[in-house]
Amino acid sequence: MNTFQPIEILRAIPKILQAFPMTMLILLSSLLFSLLIGAAFAMMSLSHKKVLNVISKGYVSFMRGIPTLILIFLIYLGLPQVLKRIGIDMSGVSLTAYIIACLSLSVSANMSEMMRSAYLAVDKGQREAALSVGMSPAVAFFRVILPQAVGIAIPTLGNNIIMLFKETSLAFTIGVLDMMGKARAVSSANYGATKLEIYIAAGLIFWAFCFLMEKGTRLAEKAYTKGRRT
Amino acid sequence: MMVSLKNIKKSFGSQQVLNGVDLDIDVGEVVVILGPSGSGKTTLLRTINFLDPGDEGSVTVGEHTVNCKKHTRPEVLGLRRRTAMVFQNYNLFANKTILENVMEGLITVKRRPKPVAEEISRKMLTRVGLSERFDYYPSALSGGQQQRAGIARALVLEPDVILFDEPTSALDPELVGEVLQTIKGIAETGITMIVVTHEIAFAKEVASRVIYMQDGVIVEQGPPSEILVHPQDPRTQRFLRRITDPNQDPKHIDMKQDDPQPEQVVEAG
Numbered sequence: 001m002n003t004f005q006p007i008e009i010l011r012a013i014p015k016i017l018q019a020f021p022m023t024m025l026i027l028l029s030s031l032l033f034s035l036l037i038g039a040a041f042a043m044m045s046l047s048h049k050k051v052l053n054v055i056s057k058g059y060v061s062f063m064r065g066i067p068t069l070i071l072i073f074l075i076y077l078g079l080p081q082v083l084k085r086i087g088i089d090m091s092g093v094s095l096t097a098y099i100i101a102c103l104s105l106s107v108s109a110n111m112s113e114m115m116r117s118a119y120l121a122v123d124k125g126q127r128e129a130a131l132s133v134g135m136s137p138a139v140a141f142f143r144v145i146l147p148q149a150v151g152i153a154i155p156t157l158g159n160n161i162i163m164l165f166k167e168t169s170l171a172f173t174i175g176v177l178d179m180m181g182k183a184r185a186v187s188s189a190n191y192g193a194t195k196l197e198i199y200i201a202a203g204l205i206f207w208a209f210c211f212l213m214e215k216g217t218r219l220a221e222k223a224y225t226k227g228r229r230t
Numbered sequence: 231m232m233v234s235l236k237n238i239k240k241s242f243g244s245q246q247v248l249n250g251v252d253l254d255i256d257v258g259e260v261v262v263i264l265g266p267s268g269s270g271k272t273t274l275l276r277t278i279n280f281l282d283p284g285d286e287g288s289v290t291v292g293e294h295t296v297n298c299k300k301h302t303r304p305e306v307l308g309l310r311r312r313t314a315m316v317f318q319n320y321n322l323f324a325n326k327t328i329l330e331n332v333m334e335g336l337i338t339v340k341r342r343p344k345p346v347a348e349e350i351s352r353k354m355l356t357r358v359g360l361s362e363r364f365d366y367y368p369s370a371l372s373g374g375q376q377q378r379a380g381i382a383r384a385l386v387l388e389p390d391v392i393l394f395d396e397p398t399s400a401l402d403p404e405l406v407g408e409v410l411q412t413i414k415g416i417a418e419t420g421i422t423m424i425v426v427t428h429e430i431a432f433a434k435e436v437a438s439r440v441i442y443m444q445d446g447v448i449v450e451q452g453p454p455s456e457i458l459v460h461p462q463d464p465r466t467q468r469f470l471r472r473i474t475d476p477n478q479d480p481k482h483i484d485m486k487q488d489d490p491q492p493e494q495v496v497e498a499g
Contacts, residue, residue, distance in 0.1 A: 125321035128281050129380075133335035133387065134311035136303070143338060147325045 008197035009204070012186060016202055019182035026099055026168045026178060031161060033104035038111025045116050056112070063109035068167050072102045076174050099171040099178075107164045114160060118153035119145065151225045158217025162210050169206070179205060231290070232257045232422045233391050238277055238287035238298065240270075240446075247273045248284065249446040255391070255439075258420045262433040262454070265443035266469060271426045274443070275393050278424070279313045280306045292390045311339060314384035318396040320376040322368035328355060328379045329364040335387050354382045358412050374405030378412050385416060392416070394425040430473060434458055442466045 044056035063071075076098045080090035122145050130140035172181035183202040187195040233255040240248040247270045255261055263271045276282040277298070278289055283306075284298035291312045296305045322331050329351055336347035355364060358378040368376050377397060384392050397413065398406045410432050417423055417436050427433065433440050433454055440457040442450045442465070450463045461467045 123321070123324070125317060125319050126323055129315070129317060129321035129323070129383075130334075132279055132281065132310060132313070132315035132317075132393075133383065134307065134339040135335070136307060139338050143334065144323050144325070151325070 005194065005197060008194040009201045012183070012194070012198045012201035013205065015186045016179050016183050016198070016205055019177055019179045022096070022176070022182075023165075023168050023171075023178045026096065026103065026171055026176075027161075027165050029100045030103035030107060030164055030168070033100065034107040034111045034160075034164070037104060037108035038115055041108065041112035042115035042119070045112065046119060060109040060112055063106055064113075066106075068102065068106045069170055069173065071106055072099070072170060072173060075102050075105075095174055095176045096171075098174060099168075099176050103164060103167055103170075106167070107160060110160050110163070114153050114156045115149070118149040118156070121152045122148045151221070154221045154224060155217060158213060158220070161217075162213050165209060165213065166206060231255070232259070232292065233278065233424070234290040234295075235274075235278070236288045236290075238274065238284045238289070240273055240277060240282065240284045240286075247446050248277070250287070251443075251446070251448055253441070253448065255422060255424065257422055258438075260417045260423045260425065260436055260438045261441060262437035262439070263424065263426045263441045263443055264428070264430075264433065264469070264473075269443045270446040271443045272395055275315075275395050275424060275426050278391075278393060279310050279315055281315075311387075312390045313393060314387050314389040314391075315393045315395065316377070316380050316384050316397050318399050320368070320373070320380045320400075322376055322379055322383070324368055327365050327367055328360060328371070331368070331379060332383045332386050335383065340387065351382070351386055354386045355379065357415075358382045358385075359408075372405060373401045374408045377401065377409045381409075381412055381416065385421075389421075391422040391424060394423065394427070396426050396428070398427065398429060428473065430458065430470070442469065444469070 041056045041059055044052040045060070047053065076095075083090055126144055126148075127140055130144045131137065135143065168178055169180035171178040172184055175181070177185065180202060183198050187198045231254055233253070235251055235253040238248050238251040239246075249270075251270075251274055253274075263274070265271045273282055277284040278291070280289070280296070280301070283301065287298045289296050289298065289309065291309055294305075294308050294312055296309050322328070323334060326334060329348065332351035332354055333344070333347045336342040336350060337344060340347075342350070352361075352364065355361060358381055360375060360378055360382065363371060363375060363379075368379070371379070381397075394413065398409050401409060406429070410429060413423075413425070414432075414436050425432075425437075437454045439451060440454045441448055442457060442461070442463070444465050450457060450461060450466045457466065458470065461470060
């Protein structure tokens with residue numbers, strides 16, 4: 001009796017999209033924080049101080065190696081227990097905040113590697129030229145190195161954002177009503193009778209946005225490096 | 231005195247590259263530094279603007295003296311603002327047009343208003359023969375054009391001294407002439423220049439003084455008519471013999487090859 005009804009896919013799409021703002025909130029906040037954290041670790045890995053290199057390497061290796069889902073469970077279930085023992089109560093922290101924290105940490109490792117390699121990809125000679133002209137290292141960085149590093153990083157950044165966007169769907173695991181959480185809620189509201197249609201709808205929505213982001217990345221890259229490349 | 235180097239020593243790891251170099255250069259001198267690869271000539275040039283700070287000694291440009299061992303950032307900045315450098319690989323800013331490359335120093339370092347900087351830069355680029363190329367990015371230009379833009383970028387800052395680090399070594403042979411011609415034109419304006427090069431003919435024609443370096447020390451120096459024609463030191467003589475040998479690529483002269491070496495046995499497997 002459980003027949004496949006394509007029309008249910010179309011019905012599900014607007015319902016799932018109600019949670020789009022939540023997914024966007026998670027995506028954009030995690031993006032911002034992961035860039036900040038990533039920048040800090042990229043700076044450490046490029047520093048001349050050995051200790052900082054080691055710390056950064058260890059962090060990146062750990063965060064890249066651990067599945068995001070495990071990280072979410074560790075932080076959402078484990079961290080409050082640990083902190084409770086030393087007298088810090090985490091019960092006031094919202095679920096969304098947990099998810100944003102976990103995704104930020106997880107993606108920051110990739111962001112850090114992206115920034116490090118983009119920085120190193122800019123020819124060292126240009127930095128020397130900037131210094132020889134009399135620019136301070138900071139001015140040389142912001143006027144000469146950074147603009148080129150950004151251009152180099154755009155494709156990787158696009159990939160990282162797409163990855164992050166897909167990982168926002170893990171938010172449902174701790175009960176956040178993102179698009180995935182919404183899909184589950186819609187599905188269970190009619191006792192799972194249309195779950196296939198609903199998850200197809202969810203998949204289509206994610207795919208459509210990823211497709212747009214891919215296009216956006218290409219456009220951004222083209223616009224940014226216009227005329228400069230050999 | 232325009233430039234004064236005192237007892238410059240520098241090593242990379244265990245490799246001693248400069249073994250106590252003293253050098254005084256007067257206003258308006260065109261000093262050409264010759265020497266085999268590994269002689270320390272490029273490193274010497276780079277210690278002057280602290281791209282590679284010396285381990286010991288001091289650098290003076292104009293009235294500004296900086297100690298190699300103990301120096302602060304503002305001191306180094308002051309030194310760099312009195313000097314300019316032309317690089318072997320041009321090192322133009324790839325994200326900026328030729329015009330912007332030349333303007334960059336005027337705007338960020340000399341704090342000239344943009345229209346003024348643009349006007350000065352256009353004039354300078356016209357002077358090096360690039361008036362048709364203002365809005366081109368470096369990647370769209372030939373090596374010779376890029377290097378002339380690099381020269382314009384250095385010259386526009388009106389430095390006390392311009393440092394040329396093998397300015398023609400990366401160029402295709404047919405482009406060397408136009409760049410040397412440009413450098414020659416600048417030398418005639420009376421600006422102080424230090425040029426590291428392998429172009430003996432250029433040294434003969436343009437230099438007011440030729441310095442021969444080997445193994446991190448100045449072996450011999452004097453006017454080109456003496457050093458290039460009647461060198462006193464056997465090392466200079468040998469170098470000049472080799473560099474004028476038409477079968478020798480001047481960029482890859484290794485003086486150590488003069489010592490007879492046992493043939494290496496290549497192990498099988």
